Amino acid sequence: MSLLGLGLWWASDLSASGPGRALAESRPVVPMPPTIMLHSRHARLLPRLIDALAAEGYEGVTFRDLEYTLCQDASLPPKAVMLTIDDLSMVRGNPSFETFRGMKDALVERGWRGVFGVITGPHLPQNEVWWDEVAVWGEQGIELATHTAYHSNLNDPALTAEDFEAEIVGSAQTICQRTGQPVHALVTPFGSGYNRTTGALHPLICAMCQQARIRFVSGIVEGHGPLPASVGDSDVIYTGRVPPGIDGTLESTLFEVHHW
Numbered sequence: 150m151s152l153l154g155l156g157l158w159w160a161s162d163l164s165a166s167g168p169g170r171a172l173a174e175s176r177p178v179v180p181m182p183p184t185i186m187l188h189s190r191h192a193r194l195l196p197r198l199i200d201a202l203a204a205e206g207y208e209g210v211t212f213r214d215l216e217y218t219l220c221q222d223a224s225l226p227p228k229a230v231m232l233t234i235d236d237l238s239m240v241r242g243n244p245s246f247e248t249f250r251g252m253k254d255a256l257v258e259r260g261w262r263g264v265f266g267v268i269t270g271p272h273l274p275q276n277e278v279w280w281d282e283v284a285v286w287g288e289q290g291i292e293l294a295t296h297t298a299y300h301s302n303l304n305d306p307a308l309t310a311e312d313f314e315a316e317i318v319g320s321a322q323t324i325c326q327r328t329g330q331p332v333h334a335l336v337t338p339f340g341s342g343y344n345r346t347t348g349a350l351h352p353l354i355c356a357m358c359q360q361a362r363i364r365f366v367s368g369i370v371e372g373h374g375p376l377p378a379s380v381g382d383s384d385v386i387y388t389g390r391v392p393p394g395i396d397g398t399l400e401s402t403l404f405e406v407h408h409w
């Protein structure tokens with residue numbers, strides 16, 4: 150986020166009149182932490198990335214932390230970063246589960262919090278032992294976001310309202326029922342569902358997130374600016390992410406964090 154962006158945010162806030170003004174003036178801007186999109190192929194990068202970020206004073210946060218910050222008037226660590234890892238699934242026979250478990254261990258062993266995007270795959274048999282295992286991850290500072298039920302491209306015009314409900318509400322309910330963890334974020338497959346031209350989320354994504362009480366929708370483009378100064382109960386907030394640089398190396402990933 151640029152300093153210019155910060156200035157404009159404050160300028161527009163302070164020009165407002167009415168009862169919201171006092172709160173806006175007293176509340177510090179909450180910058181959106183740099184958010185990195187990782188997959189299982191980045192398992193070897195992750196421990197080196199955490200160590201390098203920690204050496205620079207960064208701390209890992211989650212969407213739950215953002216929600217708490219916005220709704221409880223709390224603050225984030227001064228150098229916060231969010232590491233999100235996509236495509237975790239407890240579908241039986243998932244060849245990548247052990248890799249994800251290793252990535253979870255890399256976070257927890259370093260006292261870092263992080264987010265896994267879960268594809269629930271309700272049409273496939275589930276590994277109950279893995280679900281029981283990830284239920285415990287929540288106590289270790291790991292948040293489970295929904296990455297939908299079927300990993301559909303949410304820009305697909307053929308999708309019906311029922312499809313959106315299954316993808317978003319259904320998957321969030323599954324995660325909550327199986328782990329006891331409420332779901333705070335939808336990580337959209339392929340960064341879909343966000344109109345870059347208008348800056349608007351697909352209305353059905355908004356509606357389904359409100360139904361599932363999901364606060365954040367995490368895409369890929371944009372969404373780097375500060376979080377809203379005040380939020381209503383049913384507000385859904387779009388946030389962006391960046392891949393780990395142009396080549397997935399430690400250096401290019403750190404570059405993305407520094408130039409968020």
Ligand SMILES: [Zn+2]
Pocket residue numbers: 235236296300338339
């Ligand atoms: Zn994915």
